[in-house]
Amino acid sequence: MTTQPCSGASRRTVGYAPFTGVLALLLLAAARGSAQAPPEPEKPVAITLDEAFKRAQANEPSFAAAYADSRSAGIDRSIAAAALLPTVGYHNQAVYTQTNRGQTTPRFIASNASHEYTSQAVINETLGLGQVADVLHANAAAARAAAELEIARRGLKSTVTSLYYGLAAADSKLAVASRARAEAVDFTSLTGKREQAREAAHADVVKAQLVEQQRERDLGDAQVAAEKARLELAVLLFPDPRTPFALVTDDTAPALPTHAEAEQAAARGNPELKSALASLAVSNADVLSARAAYLPTLSFNGSYGIDAPQFAVNAPDHSRNLGYAAGVTLDIPVWDWLSTEHKVRQSVIRRDAVRVALTAAQRHLIARIDEAWSEAAAARDQLASLDASVATAAESLRLTRLRYTEGEATVLEVVDAQSAFVGAENAREDGRVRYQSARADLESITGTL
Numbered sequence: 001m002t003t004q005p006c007s008g009a010s011r012r013t014v015g016y017a018p019f020t021g022v023l024a025l026l027l028l029a030a031a032r033g034s035a036q037a038p039p040e041p042e043k044p045v046a047i048t049l050d051e052a053f054k055r056a057q058a059n060e061p062s063f064a065a066a067y068a069d070s071r072s073a074g075i076d077r078s079i080a081a082a083a084l085l086p087t088v089g090y091h092n093q094a095v096y097t098q099t100n101r102g103q104t105t106p107r108f109i110a111s112n113a114s115h116e117y118t119s120q121a122v123i124n125e126t127l128g129l130g131q132v133a134d135v136l137h138a139n140a141a142a143a144r145a146a147a148e149l150e151i152a153r154r155g156l157k158s159t160v161t162s163l164y165y166g167l168a169a170a171d172s173k174l175a176v177a178s179r180a181r182a183e184a185v186d187f188t189s190l191t192g193k194r195e196q197a198r199e200a201a202h203a204d205v206v207k208a209q210l211v212e213q214q215r216e217r218d219l220g221d222a223q224v225a226a227e228k229a230r231l232e233l234a235v236l237l238f239p240d241p242r243t244p245f246a247l248v249t250d251d252t253a254p255a256l257p258t259h260a261e262a263e264q265a266a267a268r269g270n271p272e273l274k275s276a277l278a279s280l281a282v283s284n285a286d287v288l289s290a291r292a293a294y295l296p297t298l299s300f301n302g303s304y305g306i307d308a309p310q311f312a313v314n315a316p317d318h319s320r321n322l323g324y325a326a327g328v329t330l331d332i333p334v335w336d337w338l339s340t341e342h343k344v345r346q347s348v349i350r351r352d353a354v355r356v357a358l359t360a361a362q363r364h365l366i367a368r369i370d371e372a373w374s375e376a377a378a379a380r381d382q383l384a385s386l387d388a389s390v391a392t393a394a395e396s397l398r399l400t401r402l403r404y405t406e407g408e409a410t411v412l413e414v415v416d417a418q419s420a421f422v423g424a425e426n427a428r429e430d431g432r433v434r435y436q437s438a439r440a441d442l443e444s445i446t447g448t449l
Contacts, residue, residue: 044244047237049164056160056236057153066145066152073138073145080138086125091303093118094311113309120305128297133289140285144278150271154444161440162433163233168249169429170222170229176425177215177222183418184212187401191411204411211415218422256380256439262373262446266365269447276354276361283351290347293340299329365445372442379435386428393417393424 047055057063095116097106106114188208194200234241257265266273306313308321315321333340400417403409 044246046248047245048248049161052164052233052237053157053160055238056156059236059239060156063152063156066149070142070145070149073142077135077138077142080131080135083131083134086123086300089122089124091118091120091122091305115309116307117309117311118305118307119311120303120307123300123302125300126297127299129292129295130289130297133285133292137282137285137289140278140281144275144282147271147275147278151275154271154447158437158440158444160233160236162437163229163236164247165249165433165436167226167229167233168247169433170226171247172429173426174219174222174226176422176429177219180418180422181212181215181219183397184208184215187414187418188212190401190405194405199407200411207411207415211418256373256376256442257446259369259373262369262442265446266369270365270445271447272361273365276358280351280354280358283347283354287344287347287351290340290343293333293336293343296330296332299331300327301329302326368445369442372438372445376435376438376442379431379438382431383428383435386424386431389424390421390428393421397421 093116095111095118097108097111097114097116099106099114104114106112188205188211191200191204191208195202195205231241234243234245237243237245302324303326304324306321307323308315310316310321313320313322397414397417397420400409400414404411404414
C-alpha cells in the first residue's frame with residue numbers, strides 16, 4: 001500500500017496550527033487585561049500655605065542663589081579672620097650645586113654648599129590695618145548677604161501667598177460660574193414652561209437662552225483661569241507641575257497691626273534697610289582698607305628644622321644641624337605715585353553714593369509702610385461689605401425670580417439680578433485675594449512675615 005504525500009493545503013494547515021493557538025492565547029490575555037479595573041487616580045496632595053512656602057523655597061532658583069550667596073559670605077568671614085592668625089607650613093628641599101674641579105665649594109655663590117638639605121617648620125605672620133579692614137569688610141558683606149537672603153525669602157513668601165489665594169479665588173470663581181450656569185439653565189426651563197402656559201412671551205425664552213449661552217462661555221473661561229492659576233503655583237511646588245493637589249485654606253481674615261505697630265516693626269526688621277546699612281558698612285571698610293596702604297606693615301617669620309649639607313640632626317663633626325631662625329620685617333611705604341591716594345578717593349566716592357542710597361531707602365520705607373498699611377486696611381474693611389453684598393444679591397435674585405414666576409417682574413429684571421449675584425460673588429473673591437496680598441506685602445516690609 002503506497003502512502004500519498006500531503007497536499008500543499010494540508011501542509012499549510014498543519015504549519016499554521018501552533019501559531020493560531022498562540023495568537024488565541026494572546027488575544028485572551030489582552031481581553032482579560034482590558035477587563036481589569038483601571039488604576040485608581042492619584043490622591044491629591046493637601047497643601048497649606050506654610051507647606052507651599054516650604055516647597056517653594058526648595059524649588060525657586062532666585063531664593064537658592066540668595067541662600068548660596070549668604071552661605072558663601074559667611075565662609076568669607078572665616079577666611080578673613082584666619083588671615084589675622086599666623087600660618088604654619090612644613091618646608092622640605094634638597095639642592096645640588098655643581099662644584100669646581102678638585103674642590104668642594106659650589107660654583108654658584110648663592111649656594112651654601114654643593115649639597116644642601118632643608119626640612120623646616122615655618123611660621124609666618126603679617127600684621128597691618130589692611131587685614132583688620134578685610135575682616136570688617138567680610139563681616140559687613142555677610143550681614144548684607146543675610147539681609148538680601150531675607151529680602152528674597154519675604155518676596156518669595158509674598159509671591160506664594162498671592163498665587164495661593166489667587167488659586168483659591170479661581171477655584172471659587174469656577175464654582176460660582178458653575179452655579180450661575182445651573183441657574184441659567186433652570187431659568188431657561190422656567191421661561192419655557194411659562195411660554196407653554198401662555199404666561200410669558202417667546203422673547204423671554206430667547207433672552208434666557210442668550211444668558212445661558214453666555215454662562216456656558218463664562219464657565220469655560222473660569223475653567224481655563226483656574227487651570228492656569230493651578231499651574232503657576234504648581235511650578236513652584238512640585239517637580240512635575242501636573243501633580244494633583246488641593247488647597248487647605250482658612251477663610252478667617254487674620255488681624256491687621258495698627259499703623260504705629262507696623263512702623264515700629266519695620267524700623268526693627270526691614271530687610272531693605274538692613275541691606276542698605278550693611279552696604280554702608282562695606283563701603284566704610286573699603287575706605288579703611290584703602291587708607292591702610294599709608295601705614296607700615298609688620299611681618300614675622302620663624303623657622304625650626306634643618307638647613308645643612310647633610311640630611312641629619314647631627315653633622316659628621318657631631319655638631320648640631322637642628323636649629324631655628326627668626327626674623328622681623330617692617331615695611332614702610334614711601335612713594336607709590338599717588339596710587340594710594342587715588343584708591344582712597346575712589347572708595348570715598350563710592351561710599352558717598354551708598355549713603356545717598358541709604359537715605360533713599362529710608363524715605364521709600366516710610367512711604368511703603370503708609371501705602372501698604374492703607375491698602376491692607378481698606379481691603380480688610382471691604383471684606384464685610386462684600387459678604388453683605390453677596391447676601392443681598394442672593395436675596396434679590398430669589399425675590400425677583402418669585403416675582404417673575406408670579407408675573408410681576410420682567411425677564412430683564414431676573415437677568416440683572418443674576419448678573420448682580422455673580423458679580424457680587426466674584427468681587428468677594430477678588431476682595432479676599434486683595435486683602436491677603438496686601439497683608440503679605442505689609443508683613444514683608446515690617447518683617448513679621
